[in-house]
Amino acid sequence: MNVEELSGLPPGAIDHFREDGIEELYPPQAEAVEAGATEGENLVAAVPTASGKTMIAALSMLSAIERGGKALYIVPLRALASEKKEEFEAYEQFGVTVGVATGNYESTSDWLATKDIVVATSEKVDSLVRNGADWLSDLTCVVSDEIHLIDDRERGPTLEVTLAKLRRLNPGMQQVALSATVGNADEIAGWLDAELIDTDWRPIDLKMGVHYGNALNFDDGSTREVPVEGSEKQEAALVRDILQEGGSSLVFVNSRRNAEAAARRLGQVSREELTADERAELAELAAEIRDDSDTETSTDLADCVERGSAFHHAGLSSTQRSLVEDAFRDRLLKVISATPTLAAGVNTPARRVIVRDWRRFDPSAGGMAPLDVLEVHQMMGRAGRPGLDPYGEAVLLAKGHDESQELFDRYVWADPEPVRSKLAAEPALRTHVLATIASGFARTREGLLEFLEATLYASQSGESGRLAAVTDDVLAYLERNDFIEREPPRGSGRSSGGPRERDGDDPADGAFTSAADLADQSEEDEELEATSLGHTVSRLYLDPMSAADIVHGLESADDRPTALGLYQLVSRTPDMYELYLRSGEDEQFGELYYEREAELLGDAPSEFEEDRFEDWLAALKTSKLLEDWAREDDEERITERYKIGPGDLRGKVDTAEWLLGAAESLAQEIDSEWTVAVREARARVEHGVSEELLELVSVGGVGRKRARRLYERGIEEPADLRSADKGVVLDALKGEKTAENILENAGREDPSMDGIEPAGGEAGNDGSEASGSEATKTASERTEDGEPDDSQSSLGDF
C-alpha cells in the first residue's frame, strides 16, 4: 500500500511522510490500515521491534486528531517518552501539537489539555487519572507501547488498571496496543476488543544463531567460521569478525561487573580498527564523559571509550548513557557491552547482537535462572540497522555441543512466553484498590470487583475467586490503616458527592462524575469511601504500605526527628529500592545502628529476626548515603564508599526527594508537629546541603558547591549577597557572568561585575592558611557546629 492511498489524515501528513522517505507501507502497517487504524478501530499489533510499530500508532493518532480528537501515547520509560516526543514533534509542521508528561518532565495538566498528542509513562497516566485531569475524558485514541510489559510483576498492573480506567472514561475511544511478539497476542486482542495483527515480518532479515567452538551456526542452516584465537573470549572473536566488515556489535551480559570487564577486554579488539579521525573524536567523547562526573565509573568508561568500546548499565549517569547511545548510533563506538538496560530502552541497533549470558542470578530461584524467551528475543531484536545493514545477526554463546543444542531449542526455535496478568498480587492490588475507590471508579466491594472484571486478569483467569479473596484482604488492610471507611448503605437519594473530595458537599467533580455514576451502587452494599488520608495517599502516588510506615513513624516520634531518622523512615518503605548489604557491612551498619539508634523512628525489628533486621540495616545504609549527600560529601566519595555509580546516587536522591515530599504532605494531613522537620530534610536532600546552606541555595544559580564557597566567605544568606563586597563574591563564584547572574537573582540593585577583582584568596584576610584548610576540608569533617568530629570520620570511612 502506498502512502498516497491513505485517507483521513491531517492535510500535510502524507507529504511529510513522503519527505521522510516513506512511500510504501510495510506489510504490517498496510494490514493495520486495512483493519481500520485510520478509522478508529481497535488494534493490537504484535510485531517485532523496529518493524514500523510507531507508524501504526502515528496513523491511528493522526486520523483521530483529524476527526477532532485527542491522542495519548503511553510508554514504559521516561527515556522513551522523550524519544517519542521528538519523533512526533515533526508533525508540528502540519499543525499537530505534542506534549510530554513524566514524573520529572515539566507540564501542568492545563497545558497538556491543549495538546493533540500527549506522550506519558504509564505511572504518570495513572497519576493523572488519580488527580482527575479533565482532559483525559477528551481522549479519542490511546496507544499503549510495549503492552507485553503487563506481564511485569511490579509495573504491569499499573498499565492494566490504567487502561481499564481510560476505557471506562472514554467508552468509544480507539485503543491501539503495540507489543513484542508474544505467545498470546490473541488474548490481549480479545481483552481490548481489537483486531489482531500478529506477524514476524521485519524490514531487515534477522539471522539467529549459536557460536560454539570455531563455528557460528545460523537458524537458516548457514555456517560461518569464527575462530577463537588463543586465550581470547568468544565474544571478542565475534566482535572482531563483524568489525572487519564494518559492523558494530552489542553484547548482552548479566551483571554490571561483567559489562565493565567485557568492555575493557573488547576495547583491545575495537582499538585495532580505528582510524585516526575516530581516535580523535573518541578522545573528545572520553573527555566529555570524564567531565560529566568525577567517579571511578566515569574514568573506567572513558578509558574504554578511547578505544572504541563502552559499557552501559543503570549505574551510569543519564548524560553518560545518552553520550554512549548516541556515539554508538553514529557508529563511532564499535561495541557496547550492556546489561538489559539497553534491550528495553531507546533504539540502539547493531549489526551483530551477542547474547553472552543467558542466565541471570535470581535469589528466588536459588541460583542462576534462564532468561525468558521474550527477553532474549528483545535483545536479539536489536540486531540489524535499517538502511545500513544487509541483515542483522543475533548470536548466543555456547561452551559445548550440548549447550549449543539447548540454546537452539530454548531460544532460537522457541516461541515467547504468553503474557500473564500479575494483578492478583497483594502489593499491586493494595495500591490500585485504594486508587480506584479514591478516584470514584468504585464505591462498593461489588463495584470494585465489577471494575476489576474489565482487566486482563479477569479475562485470563475466568474465575474471580482469587481476585475477590485478595481484594478482601486488601480492603481489610486499607481500613485498618485508616485509608478507607466502610459505611452502612444509604438511600439511593444520596447525592453523589465528589468522589475525590471528602468534604462531601462538592457535588460537581468534573469529568469523573460520570465514571462514578457508572459504579455499581446497589443499595444493599455497604459503601467504601476513601478517608481524607486515603485520598492524599492515592494522589501522592504512594504505596499505601509506604504511607502507613511513614505515618506510624512520624506519630511515634517524641522529639524532633533528625534528618537521618527521616531518611531511614522513607528508605525502609516499599517505594524505595533497597541498597543491599555487602559482606561485612552488616557489622559496620550494626555498629552505626547502636550509635544512632535513638534517631531512628518506630520500633526496630529484633535482631533475632534476621531478615527483617537486615532490611532495617539496609535502610539505614541508604539513609546514611542520603545523610552523606546532605552533608555535602562529593559524588566521588559517595560512589566509592557505597560502591555504586553516579546514576545510582542520582536515583536514590530522586526517590528520597519524592518520598520526603510525600511525607511532608502526610505530616500535614495528620497534623504532625514534625512537618517542618520533614520539609527541611527534604530540602537538604534536594540540594545536597547542610542546614546552614538552605537559605543560600534558594537563590537561583546557587547549588551545593557555590553555596558552600559563599558561606565560607561569610555570605550566609541571600540578604548578604545584596550587601557583600563584590570582590568576595567574585572570588567565591569565579566567573563574572555567574556572579552577576546570581547577584541579580538575589535581588541586588547593581549586579554588574565590571572592573571588580576577586578579593580574598591568598591576600588579606585573617590567615590564609586557616581559611585555606577550612575550604579544602570536606564537609564530612565538619559537624553541625563546626567542630571536628572524630566519631563521624571513623564511622564515615568504611
Place this chain on the structure above:
DNA sequence: GTAGCAAGTGTCTAGACAGCATGTC
C-alpha cells in the same frame, strides 16, 4: 629475588516509575 603463571578462594549479582515546582558547576 622475582617475573610469570596456575590454582585456589572469596565476593557478589538487572532495572527504574511516582508529587510538586523549577533550574547545578
Place this chain on the structure above:
DNA sequence: CTAGACACTTGCTAC
C-alpha cells in the same frame, strides 16, 4: 531442581 564470572591471593617454577 538450580551458578559462575571476576578479582584477588597464594604457591610454584624457571630463570
